[in-house]
Amino acid sequence: METPTTSETTQTDAQRATASEVAERPTKAKRTAAPRKAAPRKPAAKRGVTAQKAPRARVSPPQAPQEPTPEKQRGLVNQLGGLITGAGGALVGTAKIAGRTATHLGTTIGRSTLGAGRAVISTTERMVGTLRPAAHAEAEANAAIVRRAYRALLKRELPVLEQLIAEEVVWHVPGRSALAGDYTGREGISQLFARLAERSGGTLRVDLHDVTASGEHAVALHELRATREGAKLSSKQLVVFHIHAGRITEVWGPVSMTQYEDDGFWGGES
Numbered sequence: 001m002e003t004p005t006t007s008e009t010t011q012t013d014a015q016r017a018t019a020s021e022v023a024e025r026p027t028k029a030k031r032t033a034a035p036r037k038a039a040p041r042k043p044a045a046k047r048g049v050t051a052q053k054a055p056r057a058r059v060s061p062p063q064a065p066q067e068p069t070p071e072k073q074r075g076l077v078n079q080l081g082g083l084i085t086g087a088g089g090a091l092v093g094t095a096k097i098a099g100r101t102a103t104h105l106g107t108t109i110g111r112s113t114l115g116a117g118r119a120v121i122s123t124t125e126r127m128v129g130t131l132r133p134a135a136h137a138e139a140e141a142n143a144a145i146v147r148r149a150y151r152a153l154l155k156r157e158l159p160v161l162e163q164l165i166a167e168e169v170v171w172h173v174p175g176r177s178a179l180a181g182d183y184t185g186r187e188g189i190s191q192l193f194a195r196l197a198e199r200s201g202g203t204l205r206v207d208l209h210d211v212t213a214s215g216e217h218a219v220a221l222h223e224l225r226a227t228r229e230g231a232k233l234s235s236k237q238l239v240v241f242h243i244h245a246g247r248i249t250e251v252w253g254p255v256s257m258t259q260y261e262d263d264g265f266w267g268g269e270s
Helices: 006-035 070-155 159-166 184-199 260-266
Strands: 165-173 181-184 205-213 217-228 231-244 246-255
Touching: 070 159, 070 205, 070 217, 070 231, 070 246, 159 165, 159 246, 165 184, 181 184, 181 217, 184 217, 217 260, 231 260, 246 260
Parallel strands: 165 246
Antiparallel strands: 165 181, 205 217, 217 231, 231 246
16 A cells, blocks of 8 residues: 655645535525625715804803993883873874764764754644634634723723623632632623722723733733732733633633732732
């Protein structure tokens, strides 16, 4: 048996080593083929843009509050005054506008009311216009009757009084004197005037001032003068007459403006 030489031994060792490397290669390949987790990539910075760090805020040490200078105070006062003046002007302007609106509204309402009133008056006048001539003529006739009755009473013209005074006439004399009371019929009226003449001692005077009348009534205004026991009377009096069918049917008066003085002048029952 031949003994291997040194060169052969070296070659054989080299082949073994190569075969061993070939046998181990698949295992390394397998290890290399295992997937690896990719490391997160940082976003690439844009070209021409350099990232800068935010500047740190500087903390100033606390300072004591400073009082405003007189100039600043005057400025603040002026500004406040200007605001108050402007607000006042706005309020005044608003009040003026409201006043004008109210005045215009009141004028409009007043004119409307006045127009409505005039329309009512005009309608009423048209409705009663046909009655005016007759009513006016009747009132004038009644006033004339009263005037004739005054003349007849003062002159004691009994025939004229019988034509003007109804037989059942009633005369109401107010007050608390001896003459107060009701006088019925023509004889009662004659008795009334007889007592007036007696108490005045024949000094009785009556001045007729005016007579106003309507379709059924007449009102006479006269002044009565008389003297009694040294006392004098001057009294303005009203007498109301009711007239029917051209004759006086009822009388109220005389009513005096100084009724207490008149009652004292005529006195009580003798």
